[in-house]
Amino acid sequence: MTALVAAPMSAGGADANAPTDDLTQVELVWIEKRTEHWIRFGRDVGEQILDRRRRIVFFAPGAVFALVRWASNDYGTIFSRLDIVRAVRSGEAFQTHPTVMPGGAILLRANGWPDVERVLQIIDAVEAVGIDPVDAAPDHWRHVHNRLAAGETPRAYTLARHRAFGMRREIGV
Template identity: 65%
Template structure:
């Protein structure tokens, strides 16, 4: 089955497997608007996002000695015919806007998300270019910029002009 036919079989949703095993594994959504949810058992569920939806997927794992991985991915769910990048636990994949590993960097992204919410905006609606820029700045060790209402207004105007 091709990737686009797999997406069509799921009704065009991008699915994310969420896992929670206390003190071992945590896969969760930090923001996003799921269109569907299936509970597999008390530790696992699968949620689906409609094409065009943006969500933040946080993955953390530990062993007896502490944290072994900490990641955050900000992803846009794609249409069945669109190209996509693959991610673990995300089917078929999506357009990756930000992909960061390491607790220090993940924590900085979580703080930026909190700051967006503090100005009464839903991070789902933030400009995709903001997430790409944040990714690039983190990778390069640059200074991060907070998302502003002015940036958001400019993004909405650009979006309206191209529609």
């Protein structure tokens, strides 16, 4: 058994000293050009390497991360999905999710490569204005999910929206 390698956690609502039992575990698999799972953004607090193709990353309660899962066969892509998830605290309600234990609060779900690619572009746009997607308002990711599900264009996440989210967070709203 490989030991958990912990790394300090910075801002973003997650606690680096959270008990291991309270951590959300995400199993990642990388079999080149067959099955590829990766974290697009997120601040993990540790990692456990299982073998050369599999590892588990750990997220503290409250941490937000984007998990991308992709698979193909000899004929091309057969599955692609992107989920933006908030790690939950012990006893908090959550949705189950493949490869995420125990599960999490799903803020956004995109299925199929066209939708996944669109969400990746939206994440890139958030980064382009100088905001780490981890720090973006969770409501923004819900908004993006709902707009894409309705076939509409989501509003851009701007510095002004981010400042407003920070102010609401400061006063506890």
